[in-house]
Amino acid sequence: MKDFIIEMKNIKKSFGKVQALRGVDFHVSRNEIVGLLGDNGAGKSTLIKILVGYYQPDDGEVYFEGRKVNFKSPWQSRQLGIETVYQDLALVNLMPLWRNFFLGREIIRKIGPFSWIERRKMKRIVIDAMNDVGISVRNPDETVAFMSGGERQAVAIARAIYFGAKLLILDEPTAALSVGETKKVLQHIEEAKKRGISVIFITHNIYHVYEVADRLVLLERGEKVGDYLKKDVTPQYIMDTIAAAAGVR
Amino acid sequence: MFFLRIKEFGALVGMAVFFVTFSFLSNRFATVDNLMNTLTMAAELGIIAIGVCMLMISGEFDLSVGAVFAVAPMVFAIMVNHKISEYLALLVCLILAAAIGLINGVVTLKTGIPSFITTLGMMMFWRGILLAVTGGFPIILSRRMRMLDYFGGRVTGGLRYSAIWFIIITLLFWIVLERTRYGNWTFATGGNLGAAKALGIPSERVKIINFMICSTLAGFAGLTTFARFKIVDPTLGQELELEAIASAVMGGTLLTGGYGSVVGALIGAAMISMVRNGLVLAGAPAYWYRAFIGIILIVAAVINARIRKKVAG
Numbered sequence: 001m002k003d004f005i006i007e008m009k010n011i012k013k014s015f016g017k018v019q020a021l022r023g024v025d026f027h028v029s030r031n032e033i034v035g036l037l038g039d040n041g042a043g044k045s046t047l048i049k050i051l052v053g054y055y056q057p058d059d060g061e062v063y064f065e066g067r068k069v070n071f072k073s074p075w076q077s078r079q080l081g082i083e084t085v086y087q088d089l090a091l092v093n094l095m096p097l098w099r100n101f102f103l104g105r106e107i108i109r110k111i112g113p114f115s116w117i118e119r120r121k122m123k124r125i126v127i128d129a130m131n132d133v134g135i136s137v138r139n140p141d142e143t144v145a146f147m148s149g150g151e152r153q154a155v156a157i158a159r160a161i162y163f164g165a166k167l168l169i170l171d172e173p174t175a176a177l178s179v180g181e182t183k184k185v186l187q188h189i190e191e192a193k194k195r196g197i198s199v200i201f202i203t204h205n206i207y208h209v210y211e212v213a214d215r216l217v218l219l220e221r222g223e224k225v226g227d228y229l230k231k232d233v234t235p236q237y238i239m240d241t242i243a244a245a246a247g248v249r
Numbered sequence: 250m251f252f253l254r255i256k257e258f259g260a261l262v263g264m265a266v267f268f269v270t271f272s273f274l275s276n277r278f279a280t281v282d283n284l285m286n287t288l289t290m291a292a293e294l295g296i297i298a299i300g301v302c303m304l305m306i307s308g309e310f311d312l313s314v315g316a317v318f319a320v321a322p323m324v325f326a327i328m329v330n331h332k333i334s335e336y337l338a339l340l341v342c343l344i345l346a347a348a349i350g351l352i353n354g355v356v357t358l359k360t361g362i363p364s365f366i367t368t369l370g371m372m373m374f375w376r377g378i379l380l381a382v383t384g385g386f387p388i389i390l391s392r393r394m395r396m397l398d399y400f401g402g403r404v405t406g407g408l409r410y411s412a413i414w415f416i417i418i419t420l421l422f423w424i425v426l427e428r429t430r431y432g433n434w435t436f437a438t439g440g441n442l443g444a445a446k447a448l449g450i451p452s453e454r455v456k457i458i459n460f461m462i463c464s465t466l467a468g469f470a471g472l473t474t475f476a477r478f479k480i481v482d483p484t485l486g487q488e489l490e491l492e493a494i495a496s497a498v499m500g501g502t503l504l505t506g507g508y509g510s511v512v513g514a515l516i517g518a519a520m521i522s523m524v525r526n527g528l529v530l531a532g533a534p535a536y537w538y539r540a541f542i543g544i545i546l547i548v549a550a551v552i553n554a555r556i557r558k559k560v561a562g
Contacts, residue, residue: 075449089447092440094507094561095433103437104448106430116428141254145562 003029004063005167005198006051006082011060013046020046022222023060028167033189033199035209035230037238038219039246044202047219048169052077052084065166081166085156087175091144098126098140101159129162130154133188150181157188161195168192169200174208186212206235206242220245254560256501256509259553260516263499263545267520271527278530286407287526288519292415295518296470297489298496299422300463302514305497306426307459308439308506309364311353314467314493316375318486321346321468322475323379326388335396339472346468347461349375354460358453364460372490379483390479401476411473415515418466422511435459439506495542496521499549501557508561520545 007027013020021043028034038044049055051062053071062069064080071077074084091100102122108115123140130137135154144152153173160168170189174182189199189212201209209216210230218226218241225245226238252258272279297314304311321342328338353371357364390397401411426432437445438452445452475481498504499520500513524545525538 073449074447078449084447086443086447089441089443092437092444092507094440094503095436099433099436103433103445104450106433108430115430117430117433119428143561 005030005065007063008047008051009061009063011047011050011062012058013050013055014058020222021050021057024219024222024224026217026224028198028200031193031196031198032214033193033201033212035206035213035216036200036202036219037204037206037209037216037242039204039242041221042219042246043222044219045171048084048171048200048202052082052169081164082169083160083163083165083167084169084171085153085160085173086171087173090156091152093145094143096141097137097144097147097155098123100144101126101129101155101162105163125162129158132161133158133191134184148181149177150184153177153185154188157185157192161192161197165197167198167200169202171202172204173201174203174205182208206238210235210238218242218245253556257513257516258501259549259556260500260513260520263549263552264516264520264523267523267527271523271531274527275530275532278527282406283526283530285405285412287522288415289407289409289412290526291515291519291522292409292411293470293474294489294492294496294521295415295515296411296418296473297467297493298500298514298518299418299511300466301490301493302497302500302502302509302511303422303426303435304456304459304463305494305502305504306439306506306509307435307456308442309354309357309456309460310368310494311350311460311463311467312365312368312490313349313353313371313375314463315486315489315491316372316379317346317349317464317467318471318474318489319379319481319483320349320375321471322481322485323383323388323483325472325475326390326481327382329394330388330391335394339396342472343465343468347465350461350464351457353464354457357460358456376483376487383483385483387480387482390475397472397476397479401473409473409477411470411477414469414473419511419515422462426511431455431458436507439503439508441507492521492542493518495546498553499546501553503557508557517549 004027009025011021011024024047026047036044046055050057052074053076054074107118107122109118126140127137133154135151144155157168173185177185189201192199201213203209213230216228216230216233216238217224218238220242226241277283297318301311301314324342324345325338328341329335349371353364353368357367399410401409403409404413426435434450434455437450438455442452471486496517497509497514499517500510502509502513521542524541528538528541529535
């Protein structure tokens with residue numbers, strides 16, 4: 001019980017007549033990688049958006065490190081160390097790498113009433129932080145538009161590690177990646193775990209998450225239809241369970 | 250190539266080309282006095298362009314700057330002509346300009362209609378008020394005052410104080426954009442609004458502040474013009490909003506936000522002023538000026554887009 005970094009109890013959420021979540025229990029232990037699986041529209045992103053405070057639940061409770069929380073905005077959850085990496089909302093393409101890395105958490109130096117951003121220091125840190133996840137940065141002034149999908153995920157993960165996130169949520173991190181890049185991103189995720197960060201990996205592709213996950217949680221039509229330790233199940237079994245819950249034979 | 254990463258590179262090359270061309274066409278062009286004069290002429294447009302540029306980088310538009318450019322000196326002239334202190338009048342008209350920006354911003358963000366529409370409506374509203382209040386007649390300043398000399402008076406030769414203000418304001422906002430956290434947030438807000446919000450940037454506040462900066466600078470620019478002529482016409486500043494956008498775009502600022510430079514906007518405004526001045530000195534009829542600017546704008550936008558694709562994606 002105490003080892004849960006996040007625990008959600010009986011979460012319900014409706015949008016108009018659509019019941020997106022019908023009483024879902026969900027938890028992540030410390031230093032655990034959880035694969036959150038389900039077909040499109042299963043309620044995965046709604047659950048996560050409630051977790052980070054983007055939406056408020058109609059019913060149910062959220063506990064972070066054992067304390068009850070009621071996040072009103074993603075900003076609040078980010079302050080406590082919950083870092084979310086959305087597919088398209090992680091980086092600003094036209095901005096240099098170092099500005100992206102520190103966006104919203106710039107290092108500043110105060111001189112009288114003015115505060116300046118510490119450009120040199122930030123550029124240096126970016127190079128080191130990216131090195132830590134195994135990517136050598138040529139020039140931190142380069143915009144992130146030229147980075148590959150895998151490198152972009154790496155920036156977001158390196159950012160979470162550097163800023164001391166406790167829980168990292170990755171929304172379909174491998175959806176648009178090549179096989180080689182997917183493998184690299186999985187390595188970054190394991191690297192994050194080594195540093196004591198818990199990870200929620202949202203995907204609808206079991207094969208991407210199976211390699212790294214400790215536990216797999218299955219959502220379908222707003223309900224939890226499965227919660228397995230990875231060692232107890234095979235990918236095929238998971239696939240069949242999702243398909244059965246979705247009514248496909 | 251590192252020099253392509255300088256956002257103002259295209260505009261600088263463009264200005265160099267015109268400088269050389271006009272120097273050949275007229276031997277009166279490349280004189281200190283004429284260049285000072287050109288810079289002064291650029292200042293009134295350029296001060297607006299700085300604000301427009303800031304706002305465009307954060308992803309919004311302001312079409313009401315031309316109207317504000319006329320409203321601010323109009324309010325100033327009416328107040329001063331009614332024996333009110335010029336310092337109080339200055340304060341009131343700058344606050345009014347800022348308030349117009351605030352309304353533009355709040356209406357745009359709270360209702361979700363595009364700023365193009367909000368500020369178009371605002372422009373029409375104030376143009377109407379201007380005509381209604383003045384009955385279409387210009388207002389002439391009824392007394393002399395030292396204060397106005399520091400806005401548009403002569404420094405030396407063709408150089409006026411407005412040019413000095415122009416350079417100070419450009420440097421000030423260059424620092425804000427490139428060296429402060431607020432600048433970082435402005436780029437992020439215009440570059441990827443969703444990401445900025447997801448990372449906790451107060452994007453709405455950033456936009457509203459930029460609306461206010463933009464409008465205040467337009468009012469200030471109007472005062473520098475008024476300081477030069479001591480007369481304000483209700484049609485003053487018409488189409489200036491479009492020239493200000495043109496200056497920013499020539500300087501490399503992206504219409505859709507997230508990329509740009511106020512130094513570029515300065516160069517853009519200087520380029521427009523240089524072409525106007527150079528064509529007259531070269532003996533071309535003044536009518537050609539607009540046609541020429543139109544072509545330059547399109548060529549500049551194409552070149553800037555090419556360069557940007559290479560260095561920034």
